[in-house]
Amino acid sequence: MLVLENKPHIKKSRSTASMMLDVIIALVPVLVMAIVNFGWLVLRNVAISLVVMILSELVFVAIKNKVPYDGNKHSFKEHFASIKKGIRTTTFLVPIVTGLIFSMIMPLDTTKPGLIYVVLIVGALFGEVIGKLVFGGLGKNIFNPAAVGMVFAKICFGQYYAYPASSQYSGDVVAGATPLTSDFGTYSLLDMFLGRIPGVIGETCKVAILVGFVYLLVRRTIDWKITVSYLGIFAIDMLFVGIIQMAGGSGVNPFSYMLSNLLMGGIMFSSVFMATDPVTSPTTNNGKLMYGALLAGLTAIIRLFASAPDGVIYSLLLANMATWAIDYHKFANPKYTWKNILVICLIAVIPLLIIIWVKCVEVF
Amino acid sequence: MNACPCALKPYEINSAMKVMPVDRARVKAFEPLKCIECGICSYVCPSKISLLDTIKRAKVIARLK
Numbered sequence: 424m425l426v427l428e429n430k431p432h433i434k435k436s437r438s439t440a441s442m443m444l445d446v447i448i449a450l451v452p453v454l455v456m457a458i459v460n461f462g463w464l465v466l467r468n469v470a471i472s473l474v475v476m477i478l479s480e481l482v483f484v485a486i487k488n489k490v491p492y493d494g495n496k497h498s499f500k501e502h503f504a505s506i507k508k509g510i511r512t513t514t515f516l517v518p519i520v521t522g523l524i525f526s527m528i529m530p531l532d533t534t535k536p537g538l539i540y541v542v543l544i545v546g547a548l549f550g551e552v553i554g555k556l557v558f559g560g561l562g563k564n565i566f567n568p569a570a571v572g573m574v575f576a577k578i579c580f581g582q583y584y585a586y587p588a589s590s591q592y593s594g595d596v597v598a599g600a601t602p603l604t605s606d607f608g609t610y611s612l613l614d615m616f617l618g619r620i621p622g623v624i625g626e627t628c629k630v631a632i633l634v635g636f637v638y639l640l641v642r643r644t645i646d647w648k649i650t651v652s653y654l655g656i657f658a659i660d661m662l663f664v665g666i667i668q669m670a671g672g673s674g675v676n677p678f679s680y681m682l683s684n685l686l687m688g689g690i691m692f693s694s695v696f697m698a699t700d701p702v703t704s705p706t707t708n709n710g711k712l713m714y715g716a717l718l719a720g721l722t723a724i725i726r727l728f729a730s731a732p733d734g735v736i737y738s739l740l741l742a743n744m745a746t747w748a749i750d751y752h753k754f755a756n757p758k759y760t761w762k763n764i765l766v767i768c769l770i771a772v773i774p775l776l777i778i779i780w781v782k783c784v785e786v787f
Numbered sequence: 788m789n790a791c792p793c794a795l796k797p798y799e800i801n802s803a804m805k806v807m808p809v810d811r812a813r814v815k816a817f818e819p820l821k822c823i824e825c826g827i828c829s830y831v832c833p834s835k836i837s838l839l840d841t842i843k844r845a846k847v848i849a850r851l852k
Contacts, residue, residue, distance in 0.1 A: 428837065429826075429829075429837060429839050429840045429843065430824075430826050430829075430839065431826035431829055431830050431839070433830070434829070434830060434832075434835060435830050435831050435832075435833075437833050438833050438834075438835065439834055441833075562834075706796075706798070708789065752796065752799055752816060752817065755796075756794075757789070757791065757794040757795075757796065758794050
């Protein structure tokens with residue numbers, strides 16, 4: 424067959440579907456450790472979110488791909504044949520990634536039995552439909568769909584959340600108390616690293632998240648810049664807070680304060696799997712560093728001073744809104760220039776100054 | 788993005804060329820004339836968009852008086 428097209432005639436075998444498959448493989452250790460820590464009920468949560476998200480995506484594909492109105496009546500068969508052409512591999516793979524991430528950032532159970540079904544269905548539906556499909560599907564959303572669903576479910580049903588301690592730790596159900604809201608120093612650093620703490624199902628075990636991170640880096644599915652700048656600048660912020668607390672005479676070791684803040688909550692999971700989402704994050708090298716710095720500052724401010732205990736998801740949604748500005752063609756530059764590095768430093772330093780100011784007022 | 792040896796933004800040129808009628812000032816702002824037509828952008832694109840094709844058309848539009 425004769426094909427008329429421009430060069431290059433060889434294409435890399437990498438596709439959107441294979442990138443999504445890589446993310447699913449990287450999420451497998453997290454899922455396994457969640458099952459080890461919390462038991463088989465994890466699979467129920469995963470199944471509910473996957474089914475809801477895939478079904479809503481299929482409905483969207485059906486509405487989008489049915490035969491357009493042309494004055495004639497079309498039979499169901501014609502519509503079905505047209506819809507069948509619109510279904511691709513990504514139609515299934517992308518909701519699977521979103522659903523896995525969404526179920527990993529939701530709690531295992533609710534304090535009232537049976538309410539978890541409502542929470543998961545409402546959250547998954549809202550996240551997929553309002554977070555992604557109303558913008559036009561894959562590649563056009565401005566917010567991370569999993570984060571949108573999680574925030575909506577938390578706003579609606581937050582008071583019923585229960586964070587059971589992992590089964591290898593103790594069997595007690597702690598209603599609404601993650602290590603963030605309880606006192607600093609309740610859990611040792613090793614327990615936090617291995618995931619033997621109560622919390623959201625996917626975020627507790629940091630070893631599994633690091634394994635997934637290394638896999639994604641080796642396969643070049645994600646860039647290291649967002650994750651490293653996010654975690655690094657957040658660590659520097661927390662180190663300063665620890666030093667101020669030590670100077671205030673509270674007897675806190677700044678380095679252990681920094682490490683425990685890195686291991687608490689969802690910051691590791693979010694920085695590896697959610698902030699690196701290729702659709703909602705900037706594309707340039709400078710932009711990625713700016714995005715990480717912005718996320719770190721927002722997370723630190725929300726975590727330290729806001730009434731919300733873990734600021735990771737809120738800061739992610741706020742930073743998603745700034746992505747278009749970071750990518751705006753008049754400032755975004757693929758090369759590192761002094762102006763861009765200055766902007767990265769400013770984005771990192773301004774939240775740090777705010778944190779130091781407020782913390783000094785609080786402590787002294 | 789990181790693939791381009793001339794530090795252009797092929798996806799931005801592509802999205803500027805999609806608008807009908809084409810906004811010539813917007814296409815020119817992404818400097819398609821700097822492109823050396825190596826084709827790396829088309830090679831690495833995970834969505835299999837033939838970006839070089841679009842950039843060649845963008846060059847014609849940018850050269851118009």
